[in-house]
Amino acid sequence: MTSGPGEPAATGTDAGEADLRIPRGELLRSRVVTDLGTSLSTVLDRELTGYATIVPQETLLLAGDVRGVVTFENGVPVLAYNTVTDNGGGDALAELAVPGPYRVELYVVDPEALTDAHGADPLRVAPGSVATELADDTDLAARTRSVAPDDRLAEDDPDDADAVAAFLSDDDRIEAIREQAREEARTRAEEWGLDDALSDGGET
Numbered sequence: 001m002t003s004g005p006g007e008p009a010a011t012g013t014d015a016g017e018a019d020l021r022i023p024r025g026e027l028l029r030s031r032v033v034t035d036l037g038t039s040l041s042t043v044l045d046r047e048l049t050g051y052a053t054i055v056p057q058e059t060l061l062l063a064g065d066v067r068g069v070v071t072f073e074n075g076v077p078v079l080a081y082n083t084v085t086d087n088g089g090g091d092a093l094a095e096l097a098v099p100g101p102y103r104v105e106l107y108v109v110d111p112e113a114l115t116d117a118h119g120a121d122p123l124r125v126a127p128g129s130v131a132t133e134l135a136d137d138t139d140l141a142a143r144t145r146s147v148a149p150d151d152r153l154a155e156d157d158p159d160d161a162d163a164v165a166a167f168l169s170d171d172d173r174i175e176a177i178r179e180q181a182r183e184e185a186r187t188r189a190e191e192w193g194l195d196d197a198l199s200d201g202g203e204t
Contacts, residue, residue, distance in 0.1 A: 022071065022117055025050045025107030032103050037135035039104040044075040044144055050109040054134075056098045068096040070130055071114060076148045077130040078114075079123040088123035093133040127152050 028048070033039055039052060054068040071079040080092040087095060117123075127148035128141035145153060 022051060022069075023109060023113050025109040028106040028108050030103070030105045032101050034101045035135065036100065036102060036104065037131065037137045037140055039106065040131055040135055040137075040140060040144075043072050043106065044140070044147070047075040048072050048106060048108065049074055049111045049114065050107045052107070053103075053105045054096055055103045056096065057101050058098060066095050066098065068092060070125075071117065073111065073114065073118065074147070076127050076144055076152065077125055078118050079120065080125045080130065081123055088120075089125055090129070092123075093125060093129060097133050 028046075028050070029039075029042070031039070036054065042048075043052065049072060051069055051071040054070065056066050058066065066085075067083045069079075069081045069083060070077055079088065080090075080096070081088045082092040082095050085092075085095060128145045131137045131141035131144055
């Protein structure tokens with residue numbers, strides 16, 4: 001699968017047996033956002049059929065290993081893929097669930113051009129899982145499920161439960177995210193002259 005200009009196709013076993021390719025779409029929007037819920041809400045409201053490329057700050061600044069692609073059909077997520085690790089589905093979402101900001105680009109694609117790719121089960125994600133995993137937004141997840149086709153709803157609860165359980169059981173990952181958040185808070189406090197206040201208040 002290609003995520004847009006310059007991205008490789010998904011060819012590994014984690015991404016599915018077929019060489020999945022998505023044609024370059026028409027760029028709808030390119031922004032840096034602190035909350036992925038903003039972009040996901042736009043996708044849902046516009047009933048976008050196409051894909052989003054998601055690059056977290058650690059990739060932008062630190063040459064990290066996450067460059068994500070999420071495809072949509074009428075605003076509902078279908079596939080997720082990390083073009084660096086070649087992981088798809090829930091594994092790709094877990095890798096994308098890192099602190100922002102993120103550079104997000106939205107592309108519109110002809111629905112017929114996505115038919116073959118959307119048949120790749122190893123890359124599929126449950127309709128509500130993208131909102132819960134990447135934006136921690138249960139209301140957005142509920143809105144997404146409310147417009148998802150009936151045959152997609154059966155995918156949702158098991159995938160969401162498994163993804164959340166896996167995340168909560170990963171103590172190292174949770175601690176790493178907390179530590180990164182602390183460091184970012186310290187940096188911002190120093191920039192704003194609030195480092196003394198942060199020290200007085202203790203760690204968050």
